[in-house]
Amino acid sequence: xxxxxxxxxxxxxxxxxxxxxxxxxxxxxxxxxxxxxxxxxxxxxxxxxxxxxxxxxxxxxxxxxxxxxxxxxxxxxxxxxxxxxxxxxxxxxxxxxxxxxxxxxxxxxxxxxxxxxxxxxxxxxxxxxxxxxxxxxxxxxxxxxxxxxxxxxxxxxxxxxxxxxx
Numbered sequence: 001x002x003x004x005x006x007x008x009x010x011x012x013x014x015x016x017x018x019x020x021x022x023x024x025x026x027x028x029x030x031x032x033x034x035x036x037x038x039x040x041x042x043x044x045x046x047x048x049x050x051x052x053x054x055x056x057x058x059x060x061x062x063x064x065x066x067x068x069x070x071x072x073x074x075x076x077x078x079x080x081x082x083x084x085x086x087x088x089x090x091x092x093x094x095x096x097x098x099x100x101x102x103x104x105x106x107x108x109x110x111x112x113x114x115x116x117x118x119x120x121x122x123x124x125x126x127x128x129x130x131x132x133x134x135x136x137x138x139x140x141x142x143x144x145x146x147x148x149x150x151x152x153x154x155x156x157x158x159x160x161x162x163x164x165x166x
Contacts, residue, residue, distance in 0.1 A: 041072020
């Protein structure tokens with residue numbers, strides 16, 4: 001067999017395995033979301049934690065939501081922030097917006113940080129969260145020109161590796 005055909009066959013096989021593995025995982029994430037919506041927070045969180053341990057940004061973000069709102073756990077802003085941060089660094093737009101909000105209001109932090117709020121709202125907007133644009137519009141007048149310039153530098157730093165093709 002030609003080396004290119006062999007490489008193609010290996011890639012096709014690997015893709016098929018990945019799709020077979022991902023389908024049940026997506027179904028279980030859907031089950032976890034359904035459990036959360038039904039108010040069965042303990043079961044939902046147990047499933048989310050399985051996926052979060054393997055790096056699933058959506059599961060991480062939803063655990064953050066649970067801590068932020070006190071759904072099945074004691075409300076804990078620091079833990080919510082941490083879970084949002086994990087998902088945000090993987091490019092999850094909803095978590096990025098959540099992180100922007102935490103920076104904006106300073107919950108779970110020593111003080112608000114409008115530069116970082118702008119950063120995360122901007123990244124969320126780049127990632128496709130339409131609500132992030134509204135948040136940016138609301139906080140931009142609250143930044144000085146120097147803060148806005150600093151925030152734009154940070155956006156460029158993150159955007160280059162988080163969204164290399166946008």
